[in-house]
Amino acid sequence: MSLVAARTLSGRIWVVRPNHSLSVAGRRRLFVATATASGLIAFAFSCFGAWPVIPFAGIELALLWWALLRTELAADDFETITLESGHLTIEKRHGARVERHEFQPYWARLQYVKPPGQNGHRLLISSHGKQVEVGSLLTEEQKMALAKELKQNLGAV
Incomplete structure (x- = not known):
């Protein structure tokens, strides 16, 4: 502090x-980068028949979004x-x-x-x-x- x-x-x-180590723009870039990587991995696994990975990737992104929102509210x-x-x-x-x-x-x-x-x-x-x-x-x-x-x-x- x-x-x-x-x-x-x-x-x-x-x-x-x-x-606060991340600015508003930094939090957005972090979310976009994580969403892109997680989405590509989930898509690749679903192409091989492991479609249940997609909901877990969505839950992961929702939790990350919530955590970043809480950080922004306390900024x-x-x-x-x-x-x-x-x-x-x-x-x-x-x-x-x-x-x-x-x-x-x-x-x-x-x-x-x-x-x-x-x-x-x-x-x-x-x-x-x-x-x-x-x-x-x-x-x-x-x-x-x-x-x-x-x-x-x-x-x-």
Whole structure:
């Protein structure tokens, strides 16, 4: 996952995005190439009487199409943490769902906890009974780095 931190005129911003190795055009080329190869193989086998290969090739292509579609729907996911003089804003997008949370930096509390029975830690920002997880797309090392930066900058505000 990628974590980008930047300083703005009024504060700091952190943007977390998942890594995607294929572009939209790359996903289309992958599907066309796989469909062509699978179709040619299925056609060749059906010419020799093994026609049941064709439905399995179709199922294989349908599953590949579904997986690539899921990847494309998640391509625009992000988490943005904006810290300005009087506001801490967290925006999250997962698929079509967009969340926006606002906190007062003075009252915001940062927690780096490991829930029982889970392998990874969670980075939580809470204030006035409201709690939001940030950095869920990050690795453990990136979460620790983000927690350290947030703690320093929350104290500075």
